[in-house]
Amino acid sequence: MRHLIALVVVLTAGCKLDVDYTGTYYQCGENDLCPDGYVCQQDQCIPTTPDSPACSQSVASGGDHSCSVRDDGTVWCWGRNDFGQLGDGTSVDQTVPVQVVGLMNAVAVETGLAHSCAVDRDGAVWCWGGNNLGQLGDGTMSDSRAPVAVQNLAGATALASGQDHVCALVGDGVACWGRNADGQLGDGSTTDRRMAAMISGLSAMKLAAGGDSTCAIDAGGTLRCWGDNGTGALGIGSTMSQSRPTVVTAVNGAFAVALGDDHMCAADDLGRVLCTGANDNGQLGDGTTTSTTIPRLAPLPAVVTELSLGSAHSCARAESGAVWCWGNNGDGRLGEGETVWRSLYPILSELTDAVELAVGQSHTCIRQRSGAIRCAGFNGRGQLGYGRRITQGAPQAVPELTGFTALTAGGGFTCGLAGDETAMCWGEGNDGELGNQSFGNVPTPTAVSGLQGITKLVSGSSHACALVTGGALRCWGANGEGQLGDGLFSSRATAAPAAIALGVTDVALGHDHGCAVLGGGVKCWGSNSQGQLGDGTVANTRSSPVDVPTVTTAVAVAGGSEHSCALLGGGTVQCWGNNYYGQLGNNDAPLDSLIPVDVAITGVMQIGARGSRTFALRSDGTVWGWGYGCDGLLGSTAASCGPNGSPIQVADITNVMRIAVGFETSCALKQDGTVWCWGPGYYGQIGDGAYTTRDKPVQVTGLTGAIDIAAGGSHVCALRTGGTIACWGYGGDGQLGDGAMRARDPVGVRLVCE
Numbered sequence: 001m002r003h004l005i006a007l008v009v010v011l012t013a014g015c016k017l018d019v020d021y022t023g024t025y026y027q028c029g030e031n032d033l034c035p036d037g038y039v040c041q042q043d044q045c046i047p048t049t050p051d052s053p054a055c056s057q058s059v060a061s062g063g064d065h066s067c068s069v070r071d072d073g074t075v076w077c078w079g080r081n082d083f084g085q086l087g088d089g090t091s092v093d094q095t096v097p098v099q100v101v102g103l104m105n106a107v108a109v110e111t112g113l114a115h116s117c118a119v120d121r122d123g124a125v126w127c128w129g130g131n132n133l134g135q136l137g138d139g140t141m142s143d144s145r146a147p148v149a150v151q152n153l154a155g156a157t158a159l160a161s162g163q164d165h166v167c168a169l170v171g172d173g174v175a176c177w178g179r180n181a182d183g184q185l186g187d188g189s190t191t192d193r194r195m196a197a198m199i200s201g202l203s204a205m206k207l208a209a210g211g212d213s214t215c216a217i218d219a220g221g222t223l224r225c226w227g228d229n230g231t232g233a234l235g236i237g238s239t240m241s242q243s244r245p246t247v248v249t250a251v252n253g254a255f256a257v258a259l260g261d262d263h264m265c266a267a268d269d270l271g272r273v274l275c276t277g278a279n280d281n282g283q284l285g286d287g288t289t290t291s292t293t294i295p296r297l298a299p300l301p302a303v304v305t306e307l308s309l310g311s312a313h314s315c316a317r318a319e320s321g322a323v324w325c326w327g328n329n330g331d332g333r334l335g336e337g338e339t340v341w342r343s344l345y346p347i348l349s350e351l352t353d354a355v356e357l358a359v360g361q362s363h364t365c366i367r368q369r370s371g372a373i374r375c376a377g378f379n380g381r382g383q384l385g386y387g388r389r390i391t392q393g394a395p396q397a398v399p400e401l402t403g404f405t406a407l408t409a410g411g412g413f414t415c416g417l418a419g420d421e422t423a424m425c426w427g428e429g430n431d432g433e434l435g436n437q438s439f440g441n442v443p444t445p446t447a448v449s450g451l452q453g454i455t456k457l458v459s460g461s462s463h464a465c466a467l468v469t470g471g472a473l474r475c476w477g478a479n480g481e482g483q484l485g486d487g488l489f490s491s492r493a494t495a496a497p498a499a500i501a502l503g504v505t506d507v508a509l510g511h512d513h514g515c516a517v518l519g520g521g522v523k524c525w526g527s528n529s530q531g532q533l534g535d536g537t538v539a540n541t542r543s544s545p546v547d548v549p550t551v552t553t554a555v556a557v558a559g560g561s562e563h564s565c566a567l568l569g570g571g572t573v574q575c576w577g578n579n580y581y582g583q584l585g586n587n588d589a590p591l592d593s594l595i596p597v598d599v600a601i602t603g604v605m606q607i608g609a610r611g612s613r614t615f616a617l618r619s620d621g622t623v624w625g626w627g628y629g630c631d632g633l634l635g636s637t638a639a640s641c642g643p644n645g646s647p648i649q650v651a652d653i654t655n656v657m658r659i660a661v662g663f664e665t666s667c668a669l670k671q672d673g674t675v676w677c678w679g680p681g682y683y684g685q686i687g688d689g690a691y692t693t694r695d696k697p698v699q700v701t702g703l704t705g706a707i708d709i710a711a712g713g714s715h716v717c718a719l720r721t722g723g724t725i726a727c728w729g730y731g732g733d734g735q736l737g738d739g740a741m742r743a744r745d746p747v748g749v750r751l752v753c754e
Helices: none
Strands: 005-013 015-021 040-041 044-047 056-059 065-070 075-079 094-099 106-109 115-120 123-131 144-149 158-163 165-170 173-178 191-197 207-208 212-217 223-227 240-246 258-259 264-266 275-277 292-297 304-309 312-319 323-328 342-348 353-361 365-366 373-377 391-397 402-407 413-416 422-427 442-447 454-459 463-468 472-476 490-495 502-509 513-518 521-526 542-548 554-559 563-568 573-577 593-598 604-610 611-618 625-627 656-661 668-669 675-679 694-699 706-711 715-720 727-731
Touching: 044 521, 056 365, 056 373, 065 115, 065 365, 075 106, 075 563, 106 158, 115 158, 115 165, 123 165, 123 275, 212 258, 212 275, 223 258, 258 454, 264 292, 264 304, 264 312, 304 490, 304 675, 312 353, 402 454, 402 715, 413 454, 454 502, 463 502, 472 502, 513 554, 513 563, 521 554, 554 573, 563 604, 563 611, 611 656, 611 668, 656 706, 668 706, 675 715
Parallel strands: 056 106, 056 353, 158 207, 207 258, 258 304, 402 706, 502 554, 554 604
Antiparallel strands: 005 015, 040 044, 056 065, 065 075, 075 094, 106 115, 115 123, 123 144, 158 165, 165 173, 173 191, 207 212, 212 223, 223 240, 258 264, 264 275, 275 292, 304 312, 312 323, 323 342, 353 365, 365 373, 391 727, 402 413, 413 422, 422 442, 454 463, 463 472, 472 490, 502 513, 513 521, 521 542, 554 563, 563 573, 573 593, 604 611, 611 625, 656 668, 668 675, 675 694, 706 715, 715 727
């Protein structure tokens, strides 16, 4: 299924370029075939014309957004925008650069966690975005979606921004404003400032800020730092925070410095890099994960001219334009093609020909000699600026899918049951969980091979099963714990029979185990580390189904991470396995049970389980949950952050006809066809357009006519009247079915030039 896109390019001389770019890619054809102007990368046709228009003179990356100053003095930003940090007058995320309103003569830009600032040719500083701590410097604490002037400041030449504070070079002095709880403003106090104030007695030529700390280098190469020092990020040999600039004696002749959230790196007059502070992800680059309060050498094979740090990774630029990065490589933020999940030493990035570095919280951007900008890393809010994002905060239709009748969602994949009783899956497939005879991710629906007559689909973390006509069970995917129930321990990408008799009436999959109902009895297989197979044993993995001996009237089953449950014919529930968080619902936490125990609930018509939680839908349309209750996981403020061994009613929701329990977020389908979700929402999986945790159900926006729902690892899908499917949440492995995946290699920012 391929979909043409709208892409109009008119090239003229120099930096004259007009782009109408929708950002819609489509899947590569056979032999990696793509149309003219496109190249096949990771099964997607990527436009090669234009390739990052060359018109930028400055770039900066913040929490989840980036900004650039164009040659004409305008400022353009992209990515997250919930506080107006893009400055375009809205609070809508943008996947391609949008112009900051009203700024026409900027020379440099800086970005913080949720704000941005620019200095213009006249030395004035303008800021926009979040302002809860005075970080906009306009004398207020009101957010602004458009630039406002920093008060008490004139003649600025450069900026440095931390998480919620900003500092500016004014001549050879420094002025700061914003959050000051850790002394990051350097004025000897811990009082926030809503307007700029000079730091007395400080001379500086270069500035850096990050997290809640600030550093400056003077004309003689002396490095001074101040602010939060709880991790030793100031490099002064202690963890005591400093409210006044303090000399870092371990770095001599400093000429470059950068700060991350909890670490600092500096380059000395020999071009060597020394880092200090938190090191749990190897962000100090010294080959260890041991933190330090005194800078240690990060060995690089070149003389370094610039440094830039993120929350858990670091990058350095050489005069040649080569970039080395180290630390956490989540979603490819080190820019080396995502071959490692972290690097304890500096490794050469694929970000090349760089003249400027801009490292954000979880992404990295460079400005190249040509003026082009390239970025790598997490793109959940569009912060890579190339027209796509891998998270969606509201339902997005899976292209060209119609006539479907049911859904299921695994850890990183989704499957749908078609009207002709065949199945299609999409998303993560490295363990064969897509059932398409191959191992690898696929961002659009692909047919499950060799299966017909399907009556039900279910999924676990990395495996799936189908019930077919006659009650036969067919499974595929990961099988290291015997979770396919076929008597073997090898994963497979094609559905094959489980070692169970015909007549199965219901099946459910846990993290790496499964259970099935057969004649009222229950059989389970796979991992048994906590007694989740219910046969009275523990730690004996079973690759073939075993009986749960005391259950005789089961009508349905559910599987969590290390526990299982059965819905009995009279509307009661029994559970067994791990009970550390009370997920067995018998008010006996944290005592595990190797055999079924009664849950204190009646009148149940559906059950579901994932992780360390269990939910039940009662016949009166209410939903009840028990188990782990942090981060809104149980949908009620009455739940504690810990064990909840008795059922608690999910708040403010009735008339529910179906529930979907995800590995994080859970949802309920109401009788009116609306969907309501709760729990963690940082990937947009709540579906209300926000990216925040909800401790009670909120309605998914723009979705009506739903008839089925499925919740996976960090994504949710809904089946609508007419058989169409819409998904939202995290889509980095293609599980949203919209053709988008993570960009494992650096991509060009679509900066519109005229």
